Amino acid sequence: DFNIIFDSFIELLPAKNGEEPTMQFLLEVVEILTSYIKKTFDKSTKVLDFHYPHQLLEGIEGFSLELPDQPESLEQILVDCRDTLKYGVRTGHPRFFNQLSTGIDIVGLAGEWLTSTANTNMFTYEIAPVFVLMEQLTLKKMREIVGWPNGEGDGIFSPGGAISNMYSVMIARYKYFPEIKTKGMAAAPRLVLFTSELSHYSIKKASAALGFGTDNLILLNTDERGRVIPADLESKVTEGYVPVYVNATAGTTVFGAFDPINDIADICEKYNMWLHVDAAWGGGLLMSSKHRHKMSGIHRANSVTWNPHKMMGVPLQCSAILVRERGLLQGCNSMCAGYLFQPDKHYDVTYDTGDKAIQCGRHVDIFKFWLMWKAKGTVGFEQQIDKCLDLSAYLYSKIKNREGFQMPQHTNVCFWYLPLSLRHLPDGEEKRERLHKVAPKIKAMMMESGTTMVGYQPQGDQVNFFRMVISNPAATRSDIDFLVEEIERLGQDL
Amino acid sequence: DFNIIFDSFIELLPAKNGEEPTMQFLLEVVEILTSYIKKTFDKSTKVLDFHYPHQLLEGIEGFSLELPDQPESLEQILVDCRDTLKYGVRTGHPRFFNQLSTGIDIVGLAGEWLTSTANTNMFTYEIAPVFVLMEQLTLKKMREIVGWPNGEGDGIFSPGGAISNMYSVMIARYKYFPEIKTKGMAAAPRLVLFTSELSHYSIKKASAALGFGTDNLILLNTDERGRVIPADLESKVTEGYVPVYVNATAGTTVFGAFDPINDIADICEKYNMWLHVDAAWGGGLLMSSKHRHKMSGIHRANSVTWNPHKMMGVPLQCSAILVRERGLLQGCNSMCAGYLFQPDKHYDVTYDTGDKAIQCGRHVDIFKFWLMWKAKGTVGFEQQIDKCLDLSAYLYSKIKNREGFQMPQHTNVCFWYLPLSLRHLPDGEEKRERLHKVAPKIKAMMMESGTTMVGYQPQGDQVNFFRMVISNPAATRSDIDFLVEEIERLGQDL
Structure with missing residues (x-):
């Protein structure tokens, strides 16, 4: 019997009479989690307690990552939970700015806990009736917000923006060359895709994976603000290949630049190309009447990637691919596997989404988002987005004219910090080389002191700079002040 | 300030002084969840409370799926949580047998709650130090169990078996024709893939998506037990195309058949083809010294898909792709995006996994699995697997010689139930047609009565039959008895 399987588990459900110890165990876990949450929002708590890989691998203060042959006690399991959180990064901390997705939304979190407890799968109505309908309603609402008439179209939640972007390329290919599904890429002429030189690398990954080849992804030049130059697109639509797909980015990863969608849409219409808008990062702005103009023309897109897990603060993972034309997602991916999607069920099987996806089983990503929308309302998301942009x-x-700071960009606020020793150096190779090392060094010191975290990277011919993104509603002006002062504190004498 | 954003949220963290209401709200959610768990393991509870899509869309007893403009109160949010669970399916119920993944593992669930609370991302060590190391250690252990020397190799957790299988095809292609990454499928001769006619449809989806075309996926004939006939593979490796990849299935979706891996491996070696083993379902048997012989030869595979979220009972999603040769996963997918994976960090960046994946952000799927392994030990997983197979x-x-039951297969126990009216009909088209309708009808009655759930499907020339899979450690012999009697009760007079 299951009761005798492992010592520690005897006490938990589903073993007989395991209700009390089970509830007690879960409540102790929740106690660990709520105490973690409380501390995360307390600014005197460190963002992280950094250790090098070898330190964690060797084991610190009894925390062992090794997998045992014999069961551990439930008490030890609780200690493992505490230690895991202890050596991790508090991505919900108001001073954590390292990623596009940050924050702990309490209602979203409650939604995730419920999702894990329900432990089901999105592929059929049969197994996830409520979640399937929530997904359908939410996708329709998102398409309305994009601006497609009556929210018509299709879509699906995928495991992240890269996969959503991959879907867009697959669907475009299917639209123009449906025979590739059966005959392969060999059946088509030379197809090319276009995207900004500053777009997310997932378009490149999709080109490689789907058999186009990265050589057939043509990169478009950008202007001084990081936006695609439409004339460059038109000049590159030449003979010798079949142009099928253009990705415009609404909120590039580094600069947060918004490509001019309307101008690109004109060219796409002229040459009969698919227009995808990668709004993984910028999509949240659609909720804001003040800021959505940055994505003007998005309703002309054939497909849109929009990640509520970024600017809208939904817990990871929550990414949608929206498609204007119905039927393509199904046509592109369906294999009509009758053994999984039986047509002879007693309910309307058009609610079964499984054959639209490249996945079979699919995690329930919708509930937390739906629950947050219930709790905030559309107006709440708008205020949340506006607040993040106000902080940017x-x-x-604050840093525009501040001594020692320079900015290449300001949608995402990208900037260099120049230590005193660099400020009066003449521009040139030596300054560039030394400045390139400043951000990594400050970041390393920042992580070791654990006080705050912000990303850096080079871009084009610009040496390493900090990229500041704000998507955590818990952040305030004082946290912004703290970051700037912390950079100065750590970096001024470098 | 965030405090004024939405009425209901004022009280929660990160709003000022929101600790108490936040903890109270979360504890109320946990109360709903633990009461759901208790009832799920109580066999007098229904497996589901079925409603048709239109009923849920119209709203039942005040439960509205619509997304509001204005925020709801926290009290209503709690009601929404209760309603969502009420109209869902209890996949953890001991009498739920509909899917390959079932059950609620309490420690796994605790792991998922912690994962959502930590809300981080697997792409860099910087952002998920502990989880990245856990993944590395666990993948190594899995490779050891597969039987690769010292657990050498590579791997990654992906959002499900279909994506893991897609990885295997991509990696095989990269191994033999690395230039496809840049030049596309046009750069290669006609490449073909092989898989069983009874294999999972994700191999077909991968053929379509990756640009091979489904015509270039050659299906292999199977024997009376649903296993690939190796001679058929050898006879199909002919001139006119380049054979690159063979998928052998360890635990087919419907029959639970195990392809003869050793015989297939011999042919793969002879013709220099990649051998992938799709052990999404069967992988758990590797933990059992009693049953692992069914996968004899798996150590000869070049790659293996293994979903701990199936037979090992880990909460969804938890799927691994394991690769014997190091470097391929990285080589195949890396785009060296310096703006995301900076080489000038202050720690060993080989721990950053992001550029190995087709995803950018990647959900933390490892922690729940790692925590379960801690709690059960390797021996605990072994006993759990053995128990599920004992129940099969x-x-x-029980049904082998039982009146009214017939079986096409018995690894997954697949069977027909014949109502009294069909039992004495002569074999022939009329009987087939009538029998084909029996399983869907019984299943519909079963769902409407909500007492238990089991899947059905046709396969090849066999009309609809039930497929019984057991992966829920909470199931006992009395639940098996119940299922058989329930089928008789609902179906005997059809």
Whole structure:
């Protein structure tokens, strides 16, 4: 019997009479989690307690990562939970700015806990009736917000923006060359895709994976603000290949630049190309009447990637691919596997989404988002987005003329910090080389002191700079102030 | 300030002084969840409370799926949580047998709650130090169990078996024709893939998506037990195309058949083809010294898909792709995006896994599995697997000679139930047609009565039959008895 399987588990459900110890165990876990949450929002808590890989691998203060042959006690399991959190990164901390997705939304979190407890799968109505309908309603609402008439179209939640972007390329290919599904890429002429030189690398990954080849992804030049130059697209639509797909980015990863969608849409219409808008990062702005103009023309897109797990603060993972034309997602991916999607069920099987996906089983990503929408309303998301953008503007104005700071960009606030020793150096190779090392060094010191975290990277011919993104509603002006001062504190004498 | 954003949220963290209401809200959610768990393991609870899509869409007893403009109160959010669970399916119920993944593992569930609370991402060590190391250690252990020397090799957790299988095809292609990454499928001769006619449809989806075309996926004939006939593979390796990849299945979706891996491996070696083993379902048997012989030869595979979220009972999603040769996963997928994976960090960046994946952000799927392994030990997983297979054997022996039952297969126990009216009909088209309708009808009655759930499907020339899989450690012999009697009760007079 299961009761005798492992000592520690005897006490838990589903073993007989395991209710009390089970509830007690779960409540102790929740106690660990809520205490973690409380501390995360307390700014005196460190963002992280950094250790090098070898330190964690060797084991610290009894925390062992090794997998045992024999069961551990439930008490030890609780200690393992505490230690895991202890050596991790508090991505919900108001001073954590390292990623596009940050924050702990309490209602979203409750939604995730419920999702894990329900432990089901999105592929059929039979197995996830409520979740399937929530997904359908939410996708329709998102398409309405994009601006497609009556929210018509199709879509699906995928495991992330890269996969959503991959879907867009697959669907475009299917639209123009449906025979590739059966005959392969050999059946088509030379197909090319276009994207900004500053777009997310997932378009390149999709080109490689789907058999186009990265050589057939043509990169478009950008202007001084990081936006695609439409004339460059038109000049590259030449003979010798069949142009099928253009990706415009709404909120590039590094600069947060918004490509001019309307101008690109004109060219796509002229040459009969698929227009995808990668709004993984920028999509949240659609919720804001103040900021959505940055994505003007998005309703002309054939497909849109929009990740609520980024600017809208939904717990990871929550990414949608939206498609304007119905039927393509199904046509592109369906294999009509009758053994999984039986047509002779007693309910309307058009609610079964499984054959639209490249996945078979699919995690329930919708519930937390739906629950947050219930709790905030559309107006709440709008205010949340506006607040994040206000904070970006605050940072921009704060460092604009500040001694030692320089900015290549300001949608995402990208900036260099120049230590005193560099400020009066003449521009040139030596300054560039030394400046390139500053951000990694400050970041390393920042992580070791554990006080805050912000990303850096080079881009084009610009040496390493900090990229500041704000998507955590818990952040305030004082956290922005703290970051700037911390950079100065750590970096001024480098 | 965030405090004024939405009425209901004022009280929760990160709003000022929101600790108490936040903890109270989360504890109320946990109360709903634990009460759901208790009831799920209580066999007098229904497996589901079925409603048709239109009923849920119209709203039942005040439960509205619509997304509001204005925020709801926290009290209503709690009601929404209760309603969502109420109208869902209890996949953890001991009498739920509909899917390959079932059950609620309490420690796994605790792991998922912690994962959502940590809300981080697998792409860099920087952002998920502990989880990245856990993944590395666990993948190594899995490779050891597969039988590769010292657990050498590579791997990654992916969002499900279909994506893991897609990885295997991509990696095989990269191994033999690395230039496809840049030049596309046009750069290669006609490449073909092989898989069983009874294999999972994800191999077909991968052929379509990756640009091979489904015509270039050659299906292999199977024997009376659903296993690939190796001679058929050898006879199909002919001139006119380049054979690159063979998928052998360890535990087919419907029959639970195990392809003869050693015989297939011989042919793969002879013709220099990649051998992938799709052990998404069967992988768990590797933990059992009693049953692992069914996968004899798996150590000869070049890659293996193994989903701990199936037979090992880990909460969804938890799927691994394991690769014997190091470097291929990275080589195949890396785009060296310096803006995301900076080489000038202050720790060993080989721990950053992001550029190995087709995803960018990647959900933390490892922690729940790692925590379960801690709690059960390797021995615990072994006993759990053995128990599930014992129950299958029990069902098999129970219905083997039982009036009204017939079986096409018994690894997954697949069987027909014949109502009294069909039992004495002569074999022939009329009987087939009538029998084909029996399983869907019984299943519909079963769902409407909500007492238990089991899948059905046709396969090849066999009309609809039930497929019984057992992966829920909470199931007992009395639940098996119940299922058989319930089928008789609902179906005998059809």
